[in-house]
Amino acid sequence: MPQFTTSDGLRLTYEDTGSGKPLLCLAGLTRNSREFSFFTPYANGLRVFTMDYRGRGDSDFDPDYRNYSVPREAQDVIELLDHLKLDRVSILGTSRGGLIAMTLAAIRPERLSAVILNDVGPVIEPSAIGRIMDYVGKAPAATTLEQAAFALKQAMEPQFPGVSIETWRKQAAFQYEETGTGLRLRYDPALRTALQEQIAAGPPADLWPLFEALNLLPTGVIRGANSDLLSAETLAEMHQHHARLISAEVPDRGHVPFLDEPQSITVIRKVLDLI
Template identity: 50%
Template sequence: MPHFDTTDGLSLYYTDSSESWTEIAADSDNDVPVVLCLAGLTRNSGDFRFVLPFLPEHRVIRMDYRGRGQSDWAEDISTYSVAQEAADAIALLDHLGIERATILGTSRGGLIAMLLAATHPQRLRGAILNDIGPEIAPGGLNRIFEYVGHRPAYDDFDAAADGLKAAMEPRFPGVTRDRWRLHAELIWKEAEDGLDLRYDARLRDALTHQAGAGPAPDLWVLWDALAALPVTVLHGANSDLLNTDILSRMQARARAMRGVTVPDRGHVPFLDEREALQGILSHLKDYA
């Protein structure tokens, strides 16, 4: 399985869709557009399972942040930060010899994209943000702290499918039980005593420490940096993290921003919805 080493000695997992493309391997000068997929806070490269089949003409790079998925956990939990994860993303691009990429960032991944736009704009072709902005609505933030670091209360994936379907139906109406079961398999794993996390539970401690370290930084400055690049924002119509007020203020500061609302979705869209796919594919076509 492909991994790369960080400057502080961790081994981070990634996937590269070009590994199965013999024509790319035979032509190293082939300028295939690169999409770097950056997942949500507690998520992993599986976040992009559903959109991957729709990107056959792109080189799609997916990574597991430190402390998530198949990557090493850090001894120093202070490195579970947007800044360090942005540095790790650049290290991955360097490892693969990629000069520029379009970021497809889900939630936390979108925050990383904003920071990269401010610190490494020359490495970005642009960004597609999945239901995230420079502010997080309070209700969504509270919900995040309710679950981060806590094991799911399900004995197996069948129970998880039933539980997720019932709990998420108000924000994700009509999503099938089979889809929720597959989602559960991507974000959790089986253990002898029930389902367990696919990430370091100390991520909660890192978030708590960062929240208590002082006033929250003004992320609108980072949004202004990203607004100088091609940017598309996908918005779940029922999202509790990215509301319409925040979205409208983002648009006011980024006139060229493409906003796409995905109906019947909360935080976050799966990315294979018709509206989400149209937004993603249109962005990649116009800004390759």
């Protein structure tokens, strides 16, 4: 994978494929560029960029875990755009990636053409935060990718009914690396410490002003119908704050849709057609 060096000296990796309108895909909290492999077969006419945040995927771990934060990761995005000599880009942001996109809309709106949020909004349900803290930074009990795939299928079946074991095999390989002593996380376990300290610092910030910064941009929201992070009530309120918001719910999906679903592709295309 190609790479660039951030202003504080970390080597971050990214991918650049296809041609057409530029679309930057930003992954979830513990995930990496690989998760967009479900979407890329449907990306005709798009120049798709993905990046591994600091401490994720093939990018360098940060020796200071406190830099695993949305503001620093938003700055990394701007530095990637500068490296690529891209004045503006649309963002497809999954979960954490959506928070980064909203932050950029507030602080650097001139660099954005459009934003699509994948199962995230200005209200993060507390139950989802608890679920995330149950696993983040912890090695899985499974010791092989095959075991991890079946564990994922069993754990996620209530929110993702009917998803094939082959899909979960791919997801397991995106999340873990098989070694001689078990599975290794494809991210820095110190991310857990960063989150713990951020949670302990006080109540979460009001994210509605960040979402309202999207009002001048074509904006879409994809919600998994079974999501525990983005509620149906929050999505309805988002429509009240953004009159031109394009959205869809994806049946039989929780947090987060894979982005290969017809409803997801439709939202992405409708938003990008507006630029």
